[in-house]
Amino acid sequence: MKDLYLKINIGENDVRIIGICGMGGIGKTTLARLVYNQMSHHFESKSFIADIREVSDKCGLVSLQKQFLSEIFHDECFNFFNVLEGSDIISHMLSRKKVLVVLDDVDNIQHLKCLVGRHDWFGLGSRIIVTTRDEHLLQSCQIDDVYKATTLNLEDALQLFNLKAFQSDTIPKDDFIELSNQVVNYADGLPLALEVFGSFLCGRDATQWRSAIERLKRDSNKEILNKLRISFDGLVEREKNIFLDVACFFNGEKKDFVMKILEGCEFFPDIGIDVLVKKSLIKVDNNNQRLWMHALLQEMGRKIVQEKYVDDLGKRCRLWKEIDIHHILTKNTTTEMIEGIIINSKVTEMIESTTIDNKRESSWMLNLSADIFLKMKKLSLLKVLCLSNCDNLKYLSNELRLLDWKGCPLRSLPSSFQPDNLVALLLPYSCIEQLWKGNRPLNKLKMMNLEGSQNLIKTPDFTTALNLEVLIL
Template sequence: MSSLPSTSSSISRKKYDVFLSFRGEDTRNNFTDHLYDALSRSGIVTFRDDPKLEAGEEIAPELFKAIQESWCSIIVFSQTYAFSSWCLEELAEIVKRHNNDGHKVFPIFYDVDPSDLRKQKEKVEEAFARHEERYKEDSEKIQRWRNALIQVAGIKGWHLNNGVRLEDLYLKINIGEDDVRIIGICGMGGISKTTLARATYTQMSPYFEGKSFLTDIREVSEKCGLVSLQKQLLSQIFLDECFNFFDVHEGNVIITHRLSHKKVLIVLDNVDNIQHVKCLVGRHDWFGLGSRIIITTRDEHLLRSCQVDDMYMPTTLNTKDALQLFNLKAFHSYTMLKDDFIELSEHVVNYAGGLPLAIEVLGSFFFDGLEEREKNIFLDIACFFNGEKKDFVIKVLDGCEFFPDIGIDVLIKKSLIKVDNQYLWMHELLQELGRQIVREKCVGEPGKRCRLWEETDVHHILTKNTPLYKLKMMNLKGSKNLIETPDFTTASNLEVLILEGCTKLVDVHPSIGVLKSLKLLNLRDCKSLRSLPTKIGMESLETLILSGCSSLVRFPEIDGKMERLKTLDLSGCCKVENLSENLHPEKLRPNLYSLFKVILGRRTNPMPRMLPLLLVLSSLRELNLRDCNLCEGDIPRDISGLSSLIHLDLSDNNFIRIPASLTRLSKLEFLQLSNCNICTLGEGDIPSDISGLSSLRYLLLRGNNFISIPASIIRLSKIYSIRFSDCKMLKSLPELPTSIEDVWIDGCSSLEVVASLSKVFNLLDSVGTKAINCFKLAENMNALTLLKKLLKVD
C-alpha cells in the first residue's frame, strides 16, 4: 500500500486511516487477516467490521459512520462479494463519499476479473439476479449498487491470483517472530520459484531495515565470482556505500560485522552450490533478530545441508489455475473461454504439465509470433547476453540495427525475458531452447553459424581461420589465459570487440588498428597490456575503453579519421607517458566535439597538463575527472571555454574549497564534489556570483569536512537536489531555495540547526530524501512540537 501516506493534515481530522471492505466468509481468515495485520504493523489505523455486526440483513449504522470517519477505503473484491447485500451497501456508501468528499478508494481483485465486475457477467450476473428477485420494490437500490460496482471496478488496483501459494509461504516465513529464519523454496525449473520469492520480497520488504535480492546466483557467480556477489549484497543494503575488498573471507567478516545488528530481508535466487550460501549468509548469527533469508534452488539436498529452518516446495498449477494463467497471457482475460478456444486451451495446458513458465511462454506465442528482428534479439540474448546490463545490450544491438528498445520490450511482454535491477535475464530453459535453434543450423561446421559462444567452436574458428569475415561481434571477456589476439585482417566486418578482464593479454595484433567497421573496443582491466598499435584509424569507432590497463605505457596516435569517437575511458591508466601528445584535440575532427565524453583516471603529473587542452572542446557536455589526484590549482581559471558542459564529476580529489572558476559554467546541471576533503564553504569561499551556476539542478557534496553552508546557496534558483550525506562536521543549514525537492542529510551526526526544518521534513515523504543518524538534530528538537507542526494541529 505504497500510496497510503503515514501522516497528513487530512488524516489527522479522521478517526481511521483505512476502512476495509470485504466478504467475511471469503477472505476473513486468510488474505484479509494478513492485510489487516500488515496495515496495523505499519501504523495505519484500520477499521474492520466485527463479525457480530453481520448477523442482521441491513447494514449497521456503525459502518456508515466508520466510512465517513476514514480517509480511504480498501475494497477486497472476492468471488462472492457481489452476493452480499451488506457489501454492496458498503460499496455504494464508499462511492458516495468518493464522489462527494474525495474519499480515496483502493480496490484489490482477489481471484476476480475486473471486467466481470464492470460488465456484471458470470457470478456477478447471478448475484444481481438474486438481488432483483429479493428487492423487487426497490429498483433504485439495485441500480445504485450496479453503478457503484462499475465505477470502482474501473479504478486501477491490485490483482491477486496466486494467493494460496503465497499464504502458505508466508506462514513459513512468519515475520511476526523475533528470530532469524532461513527458508528454502525448492522445485524443478519453470515452477515459479523466483516469481514466488520476488512477490514475497516485494510485499515484505517494508518491514525490514535493509533488503537484498541477488538474482540467478549460479549464473552470476560463474561470470563474476563470489566476491562480486558479496559486494552486491552489501551495496543493496547500504545504498551509496562503496565496498572495496577482494577476498571472500574478508567479505564474510564485513557482512557479519555490518549486518549482525540489522534486521534484513535477503533472497538468494537460483543457488546450486553450498559455497554460495556459506559465503553470503553463513550462519544465523550473522544477522540481526527478525531477519529472514530466502533461498531458491532445485537441489533439496543443498537446503538440508544448509540446515534451513523450513522448506517450501511449490507444486504445478491445477487445471483451473493453469487455464486462467494461459488465458491471461494468450487472450488478456482472466475468464475461461468458450466454444472454439476452450478445447484447444486445455490441450496446450496439458502439454505444459502445469509449469507456470511453460504456460506463460505458450500463451504469449498463442496468437502473436515474433518479427525477424525480435527473433534475432532473442537468440543474441540466449547465446551472449543473459545476465548482462540492459544498457550495454541495447548499445551493442543498436549497432546491428535491430531497434533493440522496441524488440526487448516485445520480449518482456511475451515473458521471454525479464529485467531486474537493470539486468536482462532469460530463464535457462528458454536460453537452452535458443541455443539449440542456433546449433541445428550448421551442425558440422560451426564457422557457418550465425552465433558462436562455446569454447570448442570458437577455438576451431580462430585456429582454422574459417569465415571471420562474417563476424560482427567477438566477446572474449574474462579469458584469463589469452596472451595475444589473432590477426584481424580477415575480420573486416567486426563491429564489437570485447577483451575485458583478459588479465594475461600482452599483445594486440597491429591489424586491429585498421578495422574500419569497429564501433566498440573494450580492453578494461587488461592489466598486462603494455602497448597498442602505434597508430589507430578505426573510422567507425565510437567507444574506446582502456580503464584499468595499469601497465599501458604508450597511447596510440589517433588518426584524424576517428570522427565518431564519443567515449574514451582512461581511468586507472597510471603509466601512459604520451597522453597529452596523442589526445590533443587538434587531432580530433570538430564535429566530434558535441558528443565527446572524457573519463580520465588517477594521474600524478600528466593530468594537470592535460586539462587546458580540453578547454577548446566548446561543445563538450560531460566530463568525468573522478579520482584524478587533482588539487584546486589544477582547475584552469578560465574554464568558461567548456561553454556547453552539463555534467561535471570531480569526486575523490583534493580540494580545500570549491574551485572559483566553476561558477562560470552557466549551463552546468550536475556538479559532483563528493569525498574531496573540502574543509570550508564559508561565505567568503563561495564566490558572490554563485548565481552564475544558473542551470544547476544537482549538487552532490557528500563525505566532506565543511562546518556550514553559506546563505548564498539560496541564489541557486533551479536547484532540485542537494546531498550532504556523511558530512560529519556540518553543524548548520541555511534557508534552502524554494525549488528544492530532495535533500540528503543522513549521517550528518553534528548537524544542530536547520533553518528550513519544516521544508526538509515535508520532503521526507519523497522517494530520495534521507535524514537518518542526525543525532544532534534529534536532540535539539522538541518531538511533540515538531509533530504538531507537521500535522498542523493546534
C-alpha cells in the first residue's frame, strides 16, 4: 500500500492518473476502494464508478458519462445523447474542480477516452485511479504511473483467510491449523479465493472442512473460475490457444523453448505472449527464463478444455490428466481431435495397478501398441515422460511440432512420418539407431537432442535443417 500512496502523492498540486493492474481476484478494486475512502476528504468532489466493463456492455458509454457527472454534481440533471457531447461537458465542468475519481474494471480504451480524456479536463490536485487487468491498455493512454497488484505472501494470506473463516486474525487451534494451511496453499495468495473459501468454511466443523477440501480438489469453485475467465474470454483465438497450451503443458517451462514450439504452431507467440503478460494471465520470471501461470489460472484453463467434451475424453484437444490418459489408452478411444498429450509415470502406475492384480512392480513400464497414435491425425505436441515399450510404432502425425520422448524404445521413427513441421525432436537416451531412411525435410527444426542414444549409427541429413539452433548428440 505504501508504494501506491507514493504514486498517488496527494501532496502535489498536479493532475495524476494512476493505474492499478493485476489478474482477476487479486484485490485491485479493494485497494482502490481503500484509497478512495481514506483520501476522499482531501477533494472537492468524488466519484467511484464500479464494474465499468459490465456497465458499459449493458448500458453504453453515454450512460457511464451521465453516472460520472451525476456523482460529481448531485443536484444537476444531464440530458445528452452522444459520447462527444458528454466528453465536452465533462472537460468543461471539471476543468477547475479538484476531484478524486476511481474507474473500476476498465477493459477498453474508449472507457478512458470518454471519461478522463486528458489531464486538463480536471482541476489541479485531481487524482484519477484506474483499475484494469490489462497493463497494455494503461500504456496506451496518458497514465502517469502504474501500481502492479501482487498475490499475498503466506503470512498475509493466512491472516486474511482466518478473518473470513474464524472472524479473527489469530491462528486457529487443533485440527484447523493443518486444514487452514491446505486451503491457503491452494489459494496461492489470491485474495478472492481466500475470501470465498474462508466465508464458505466459516462456522463448519473439521469433518466438513475435510470434505469441502477434497471436493475442491475435484470440482473447482465456480465463482472464482468465472471471475478469472473474464480475461480469457477477451482474447483472440490464437492467444487462447497459447494460454491453453501453457496451462496444459508448458507452465514453468523455459520461455525460449516454448516460444519456438508455439511459433511452429503458427500462434505468433512474440505478440501473443506479450498480450497474455499484459493481461496478467501469465508471467515471465525475473531472469526472463521461464513462463509462470498462477495455479488457479492454470486450473481455469484446464477446466475450459475439460468442459468442451465432458464425457468423451478422446475428443478433447489436450490431454494431461493421468486418469483421462489411462482411460483412452486402455479403452482405445483416441480420436483425430487430440492435438496435445503428455504421458507421465503416474499413468504407467495406474495401468500397471489394473493389469497385474493390483501388484506394483519396482520399475514401471508403459506398453504402447503399434497403432496407439494412428487416429491422432492432428497431434502436434507429444511428451512421453516415463519408461515405455513399443516394438514397432506404425504412425506418428505429420503435424507434430514437439516430440519429447526420453528413453524412446523405437529403433527408428515410423516410415510414413514426415517431419516437415517438427520444431523440437527430443529423444535423449533412446534406442534409436536411425531416425529414418533417406532425406526428410527439416525446414522448421530448431532443436534436436539424441544425447545418450548409444545405438545411434547414423544421423539424418541436416542439409535442409537451415533453422537448426541446438544439436545434442
